[in-house]
Amino acid sequence: MNEVLLRSLIPGVIAILVRRGADFAAAEDAVQDALVEALRTWPADGSANSPRSGDASGSSGSPGGGRPVRDPKGWLVTVAWRRFLDAARADAARRRREDLLDEEPAPGAAPAVDDTLQLYFLCAHPSLTPSSAVALTLRAVGGLTTRQIARAYLVPEATMAQRISRAKRTVSGVRFDRPGDVATVLRVLYLVFNEGYSGDVDLAAEAIRLTRQLAAAIDHPEVAGLLALMLLHHARRAARTAPDGSLVPLAEQDRGRWDTASIAEGIGILRAALARDRLGEFQAQAAVAALHADAPTAGETDWVQIVEWYDELVRLNDSPVVRLNRAVAVGEADGPRAGLAALAAVDAASSASSSNRGHRIPRYTAVAAYLHERDGDLATAARLYAEAARQAPNLAERDHLTRQAARLNARR
Known part of the structure; x- marks a missing residue:
């Protein structure tokens, strides 16, 4: 079975069901059922050209009954729509939608329009928290299973299932009637990329794959x-x-x-x-x-040119993190004392906000230690490296900063 093919088809199939009237949660569940059916009936070599015989099983079975599957996306749309209809008809609360449900589209080729882009925007809906938006994007657009996402985030599968369920409920009923916010979608994808690698899912590679997909669509x-x-x-x-x-x-x-x-x-x-x-x-x-x-x-x-680019970044996004990175570049281009002066301005700017008061921005202390070492103040640098190690977000970074402090202490 060609898992890459299946994963590439998921967002488009979900979006088609949503456009036909299914809410997001129901559409996603129906598509997952269709994927299970595909895994059961499509050939093991992943060609998707000739499902095993006997794959039709009543109204909810696979279309074609052994006929060649020449349009895998259309196959999935038809099976998923039938699964949705069965689930909806069984739910008394959805009787008001019977007029819609009785109008089942005939099996056939999936529409050529690509709704994947709209699904990106839905998964990056402003009502979702960043972590929920990332999880929903990996599930609906990336095609990862709940177990894979949970392993990537090192949380129990039940915890991730609850997070995804809440996210699906949040976006259920949201209509595709307004342009999406590209900037929000990009921020979500960048969050996925920065998760890097953990467990059995390479999220950095996954983010690149999804961003390629988005670049092809917009x-x-x-x-x-x-x-x-x-x-x-x-x-x-x-x-x-x-x-x-x-x-x-x-x-x-x-x-x-x-x-x-x-x-x-x-x-x-x-x-x-x-x-x-x-x-x-x-x-x-x-x-x-x-x-x-x-x-x-x-x-x-070319640190001088890098400083110039950070100046452009400050004009686009005058955030403490951007100014912190600019201070490092200034320290390399103009010397450590110039870098420390730029860093002091970052500290003053971040402390001016009540929400940031008393909290260093990430990597601030480590940058200060590096610039003090470059300036020859090894005692201050060693102390700051040790402090930065205590603030480190992960074991690898903590060990690295601890070694830097030990190295300088040994030289004093």
Whole structure:
């Protein structure tokens, strides 16, 4: 069975059922039933050309009764719609929809229109929390099972099932009658990408696959910018960790292990997006990543141009995180004291907000430690590395920062 084919068809089939009148939760359940039927009846080689004989089982069975399945999407739509009809007719609360339910479309080819884009927007609905939006996107658009998503997030399957169920209830009844917010969809996909890899699901690779799918459906320079950013970051993945699992900073990475094909593709996509002269945050971030990828060695990195791109980013999104990254670039381009001055401005800006008061933004302390070390203040740097280790969000980062503190303490 060709699992890749099935997963690629899921969003379009769900969207067709929703457009016909099914609410999102019911449509998603019906499509899952159809997938089970496909796994049971389609050939093991995944050709989807000739289901096993005897696959018709009453009104809810597979269409065709052994005839060749020349349109897998149409096959899934027909089976899923019949599953939805059976479930709806059995539910007394839905009797008011009988007029709709009795008008079953005849089996045949699925419509050529691609509703996948609308499904992206539905899964990124503003009423959903970021974690729920990500889970629903992975389930409905990505085609992952609840168990796979739960393993990726290292939570019990029952917990993830409840999260997805709540998300489906939230978006049930939402109509596809207004343009979706592309920026929200991109933020959700970037959240998926930043989850990286855990369990048996490579979420970074999954995010790239989904963003490619979105880029094929919508002509938008920021979609291209996000895809380029993902490819450029992902190209460095193999070099980010040592054989013992410890983190390897960018400046120390073996650039021979970077994926040059992904870098070339990402830069090509970015150039085409920038040529449209509609700069957005993801394009600017991708430009920074491209400058890192272009440098043969860490010492040849064009930090002056990177600072210029961060200046563009500040104009687009004047957030503490962007200013923090800019401070690092300033420290490399103009020296550690200039970087510390830029960092002090970040601290002042973040402390001005009551919601942030008393809380350092992520990586602030680690950046301060690095810049103090560059400036020769090893005692302060060691103390800050140790403090940053206590704040680290994961074990690998904590171990790395602890080793940095120990290294400096040994030199004093």
